[in-house]
Amino acid sequence: MASEAGDSTTGTPCACGSGTRTTRCTDCLQSPLSCEQCFVREHKLLPFHWAEQWNGDFFVRKDYADLGGTITLGHNGDACKHAPSSTAIDLTIVHTNGIHESRVVFCKCSLHGDRLSQLTSHQLFPGSTDSPRQAFTFDLLKNFHLYSLASKKSAYDYMNAIRRLTNNAFSKDAPNPYPAFLRIVRLWRLLTMMKRMGQAHGIDTVLTHRTPGNMAVQCPACPEPGFNMDERIEPLDKSIIRHTETIFLSLDGNFRLQRKKKNNDPDDIALIKGAYFPDGQEYKDYLRKVGDNTPEVPTFHPALHLTSECDFQKSTCAKLNAVNMQEKIKFKGMVCTGVVKCKCARHDFSLPKATANLQKGER
Ligand SMILES: [Zn+2]
Ligand SMILES: [Zn+2]
Ligand SMILES: [Zn+2]
Ligand SMILES: [Zn+2]
Known part of the structure; x- marks a missing residue:
């Protein structure tokens, strides 16, 4: 807040002739002592520089407005x-x-x-x-x-x-x-x-094949029709280069990435739609459509679709033991029991709207 060391020019007449040298800038390099008016004039375009002003005993930190600057x-x-x-x-x-x-x-x-x-x-x-x-x-x-x-x-x-x-x-x-x-x-x-993402500049009018409002960074190396692939109707075949037009996707889930039911601020809403998670209403409608025993889900957050309890069915797939081993009690009080995501396997780019919250254990 204060520093003691003055210099030999402290209190002498300012170069402008109408004030005394009391004030210097701590953000300018080699700032000389000047009067308040000179400081304000010289910092008209640098109003966030801090000043130090001599009070007779030591330097006191001052803001631009403290010296009369607007x-x-x-x-x-x-x-x-x-x-x-x-x-x-x-x-x-x-x-x-x-x-x-x-x-x-x-x-x-x-x-x-x-x-x-x-x-x-x-x-x-x-x-x-x-x-x-x-x-x-x-x-x-x-x-x-x-x-x-x-x-x-x-x-x-x-x-x-x-x-x-x-x-x-x-x-x-x-x-x-x-x-x-x-x-x-x-x-x-x-x-x-x-x-x-170009949304502020109307990129949707240029990349018309992408979903309007897309906010996800898409893999530039993976084949994307209409973007980095030759226009052709027939796919390449019997050629080694057909692999240039093959997309490798991987799908995996994290069943420890859970979210417990707790109080939320209802005004704390997601600002971004159209990136990696599906749109809230869209996903909710989809869950309703696929139905089975999906309960009515309260929405606390557009990106999270929350179930009140985990009423899950066992998988009929004999090989998928991971699902059957999930215990109902394990997911009690959870509103999101894990996250599953699809991405390009070669370059690790997440696909747009291909990350979803799981509602019932590993499903
Ligand atoms: Zn300055
Ligand atoms: Zn001056
Ligand atoms: Zn004006
Ligand atoms: Zn890729």
């Missing part, structure tokens, strides 16, 4: 003619180097968008849609996305570190953006996925 949207950092600085609102902005209590002026020119679109077009992801008071920088969301994939860092631990970057001595005094962060990260992942 972030103006819409004019490359310059003031908007129709939005004076008095219209600034408080916005807590979470960035990779900490949490900033910023003052933001929204552009009010005739072509300006709403707050939501102004924030997102300036790489700030609002924490809510109506009158957002919290935003996350795209840098932070990209940073966390990579950390969570590369090092399995949890959102909780990441936010704790961000709060410590804000105030390492008293991290509990820093704002806690964790609840909003959890929601926003899920949306960020969804939007990133839609962009990468």
Whole structure:
């Protein structure tokens, strides 16, 4: 929070001639001491840099807004003619180097968008849609996305570190953006996925043979009619190269990947449809159709189709002992008794909508 070492220029007149040198930047390299106004002017486009200000005894950490800086949207950092600085609102902005209590002026020119679109077009992801008071920088969301994939860092631990970057001595005094962060990260992942899968760019109009809305990465090496195979009616035969058009699939299940019946947040719904699990309603309808003694299933999660109890039949297949050995009691209180998946055997790519929750032991 504070550092002691001043330098010989501390308290001397600033180069601008109208202030004294008290303030320096801890994020810029070789930042000289300057007055507050010079700091704010030089950081118009770098408002998330932390400042240190000399208070006579030691340096105290300050935010850009503490020094009178406001972030103006819409004019490359310059003031908007129709939005004076008095219209600034408080916005807590979470960035990779900490949490900033910023003052933001929204552009009010005739072509300006709403707050939501102004924030997102300036790489700030609002924490809510109506009158957002919290935003996350795209840098932070990209940073966390990579950390969570590369090092399995949890959102909780990441936010704790961000709060410590804000105030390492008293991290509990820093704002806690964790609840909003959890929601926003899920949306960020969804939007990133839609962009990468081409859904945001209308890829379905190009790859018309695929299921509309496909969000699964399909194996580029396995033969896929209409994508990486020659157009022909007759299949290749009596030729070694017919294997170039053979697809090898493997199907396997994990019967320890179970889910017990417990309370769920009914609003915690799956955002992604059309990836690896079948659509909730579609799967439910299928289970009803195949019927036998499938009970009515309550839905807590679109991807999970849950049975109240495991009323399963023994297999008539003499060889499939694994099924017959399952004990009814073993699956008591389970809403999902395992997962079965189909994938391409040679390259390990999961097939779209080919992963299913099992309802009755190994069936
Ligand atoms: Zn700086
Ligand atoms: Zn100055
Ligand atoms: Zn404007
Ligand atoms: Zn493959």
